[in-house]
Amino acid sequence: MYKICIYLLISMSLLVGKDIPFRRGVNLTGWFQTSAPGQIQFTKFTKTDFINLKNMGIDHIRLPINLHSMTSDAPDYNLDPLFLFFLDQVVDMAEELGMHLILDNHSFDPAVSTATDIDQILIPVWTQMAEHYKERSNYIYYEILNEPHGISDSRWNEIQQEVIDVIRSVDSTHTIVIGPAGWNSYNNLQYMPAYSDTNLIYTFHFYDPFLFTHQGASWTDPSMVSLAGVPFPYESGAVPPCPQDLIGTYIQSRLNNYSYDGTISRAISLMDIAVQFQQQNDVPMFCGEFGVYIPNSDNNDRVFWHNLVRSYFEQQGIGWSIWSYDGGFGIFEPGTDELFDYDLNVPLVEAIGLTAPPQSEYVIKPDTSGFPFYTDYIETGIKESSYMSSGSLSFYSENEPYSGKFCIDWEGAQQYNDIGFNFTPDKDLSVLQTEAASLNFRMRSEATDIKFDVRFIDSKTDDPEDHPWRMRFTIDESVVPFDGNWHLVAIPLEDFTEHGAWDNEWFPPQGDFDWTAIDRFEIVAENMDLTGKRVYFDDIKIILPGTGVTNSDNGLLPQLKLYQNYPNPFNPKTIISYQLNTSSHVELNIYNNLGEKVRTLVNRYQQTGDHLIEWNAEAMASGIYYYELKSHQGVQTRKMILLR
Numbered sequence: 001m002y003k004i005c006i007y008l009l010i011s012m013s014l015l016v017g018k019d020i021p022f023r024r025g026v027n028l029t030g031w032f033q034t035s036a037p038g039q040i041q042f043t044k045f046t047k048t049d050f051i052n053l054k055n056m057g058i059d060h061i062r063l064p065i066n067l068h069s070m071t072s073d074a075p076d077y078n079l080d081p082l083f084l085f086f087l088d089q090v091v092d093m094a095e096e097l098g099m100h101l102i103l104d105n106h107s108f109d110p111a112v113s114t115a116t117d118i119d120q121i122l123i124p125v126w127t128q129m130a131e132h133y134k135e136r137s138n139y140i141y142y143e144i145l146n147e148p149h150g151i152s153d154s155r156w157n158e159i160q161q162e163v164i165d166v167i168r169s170v171d172s173t174h175t176i177v178i179g180p181a182g183w184n185s186y187n188n189l190q191y192m193p194a195y196s197d198t199n200l201i202y203t204f205h206f207y208d209p210f211l212f213t214h215q216g217a218s219w220t221d222p223s224m225v226s227l228a229g230v231p232f233p234y235e236s237g238a239v240p241p242c243p244q245d246l247i248g249t250y251i252q253s254r255l256n257n258y259s260y261d262g263t264i265s266r267a268i269s270l271m272d273i274a275v276q277f278q279q280q281n282d283v284p285m286f287c288g289e290f291g292v293y294i295p296n297s298d299n300n301d302r303v304f305w306h307n308l309v310r311s312y313f314e315q316q317g318i319g320w321s322i323w324s325y326d327g328g329f330g331i332f333e334p335g336t337d338e339l340f341d342y343d344l345n346v347p348l349v350e351a352i353g354l355t356a357p358p359q360s361e362y363v364i365k366p367d368t369s370g371f372p373f374y375t376d377y378i379e380t381g382i383k384e385s386s387y388m389s390s391g392s393l394s395f396y397s398e399n400e401p402y403s404g405k406f407c408i409d410w411e412g413a414q415q416y417n418d419i420g421f422n423f424t425p426d427k428d429l430s431v432l433q434t435e436a437a438s439l440n441f442r443m444r445s446e447a448t449d450i451k452f453d454v455r456f457i458d459s460k461t462d463d464p465e466d467h468p469w470r471m472r473f474t475i476d477e478s479v480v481p482f483d484g485n486w487h488l489v490a491i492p493l494e495d496f497t498e499h500g501a502w503d504n505e506w507f508p509p510q511g512d513f514d515w516t517a518i519d520r521f522e523i524v525a526e527n528m529d530l531t532g533k534r535v536y537f538d539d540i541k542i543i544l545p546g547t548g549v550t551n552s553d554n555g556l557l558p559q560l561k562l563y564q565n566y567p568n569p570f571n572p573k574t575i576i577s578y579q580l581n582t583s584s585h586v587e588l589n590i591y592n593n594l595g596e597k598v599r600t601l602v603n604r605y606q607q608t609g610d611h612l613i614e615w616n617a618e619a620m621a622s623g624i625y626y627y628e629l630k631s632h633q634g635v636q637t638r639k640m641i642l643l644r
Contacts, residue, residue: 211262212232226244231298286321341360372540376404393410
């Protein structure tokens with residue numbers, strides 16, 4: 001009966017409030033939410049993900065950014081160039097696909113109150129952001145700060161006005177997303193002033209009933225890990241008893257009152273608080289977050305709740321962005337590798353009004369041609385899984401990389417710290433192992449008397465006798481000189497030896513390592529503490545003998561192809577095309593006949609495949625020009641002629 005009433009309640013509502021240019025969106029979490037620019041795994045999401053989301057019906061991305069960690073120290077808080085290098089490419093993707101992109105300042109810790117002087121960092125940060133993006137399209141939006149809390153409404157409103165003013169002193173064009181204190185609560189909308197700026201979107205978040213949406217959460221106070229089975233909507237006899245560790249807390253009183261808090265009518269009445277603010281102030285509204293944590297919630301109830309909230313927002317003309325695409329609140333089936341064509345939670349996708357592509361069952365097939373782990377970036381299909389308890393790790397060091405733009409810089413690792421590459425999904429390396437494939441990488445270090453392991457770890461199955469078994473090879477000065485120069489390390493997979501497994505305790509090797517189900521690859525300080533020592537790595541890959549292009553010290557690199565421009569001669573436009581056989585950072589530059597660079601057409605990470613770009617040389621003089629393509633795969637140059 002309750003689930004029938006939802007449609008009656010929604011159908012009675014009226015479409016109100018100002019329109020906004022986007023409707024259905026998703027938060028891409030865990031991408032730019034890092035403590036430093038060098039910790040961003042840029043390939044976590046790619047242009048393919050943007051295209052997939054757009055094809056489903058998503059028209060905007062909310063991008064949470066730990067913005068304050070992307071700066072230098074006080075008082076200047078200069079934005080890091082590496083951060084802007086990455087973010088510019090995300091902006092490029094969004095603009096190219098016609099998708100709205102909200103740059104959400106997600107510098108946020110639920111356990112720490114928002115500082116009353118946070119304007120000291122918000123002002124310089126947003127001044128720089130506005131200056132950097134003021135010339136970009138109107139697909140780009142600025143969200144001042146996610147969920148300010150522990151700060152008075154009056155003080156937050158003052159700060160928000162200051163930031164609006166400083167953005168407008170630089171950028172009068174782009175829309176600013178603003179929200180109330182109190183965790184962006186709909187209850188705090190009423191305390192917001194009547195901001196005079198007319199190019200604003202007002203935001204709030206919705207996670208009610210909280211016991212349902214956050215059951216199982218560890219970051220709440222108190223922890224709700226023990227709470228499970230809370231239904232939505234409320235059903236008599238279906239509410240679980242209060243867990244022993246939560247007796248005497250507000251959780252117990254909320255459970256006792258769930259016959260009221262857990263109803264459809266109550267949820268709609270709370271959403272109506274935002275609707276009434278919209279009606280009274282005639283402003284565009286946007287729900288920047290709503291969702292249900294997966295582990296302890298029933299999927300059918302989760303699907304129903306999302307459909308209720310999404311439908312009601314849309315009836316009221318309120319745009320929304322679900323929290324989130326992947327992870328604990330995501331739109332994938334739990335316990336999967338979250339592959340778009342295999343693991344979508346189709347009922348949930350449909351509940352939020354999107355179109356899911358046909359799904360099939362993923363079957364691991366043996367790799368037969370080798371593949372890279374790291375070039376200038378960790379490759380797609382691999383998740384960074386490093387463990388560092390001390391020292392530093394950067395995947396984007398520009399300190400004399402072997403090739404391309406970046407290399408890995410690993411410094412001061414304690415014993416058992418590692419650089420981790422988690423294959424998603426698992427890899428079957430059995431064919432490569434039997435066909436004499438090798439692990440190849442470049443490394444350099446000036447440290448002496450050091451030793452570390454490179455290892456593969458297989459997948460732990462449900463069998464209680466199975467463990468994550470290791471195959472390792474130890475690197476020391478008998479393998480490669482530590483003389484500060486780049487050297488090739490090539491280790492046949494058949495030369496790796498079984499090491500055992502750590503699974504809450506140590507298990508000696510038993511001959512059970514499985515090359516058909518490899519979970520991850522690690523570079524690990526297994527043998528000693530590396531405090532005070534520094535090692536660089538580049539071009540990590542598995543190759544088969546006789547593949548690729550041989551370079552000066554017998555390493556093997558994949559090919560790239562740069563084609564002749566068309567037309568040639570040209571006036572004033574021409575098309576330049578090229579092919580990449582592996583994803584990499586690419587530069588495409590134009591030089592005049594004197595060797596002077598006159599234009600950079602491409603300077604970003606690009607996926608494997610064919611690419612083309614048009615050059616408009618209208619401002620250039622007639623003559624001979626050269627175009628040069630550079631990547632970690634090599635350098636190629638061709639000549640072209642501009643005739644006026």
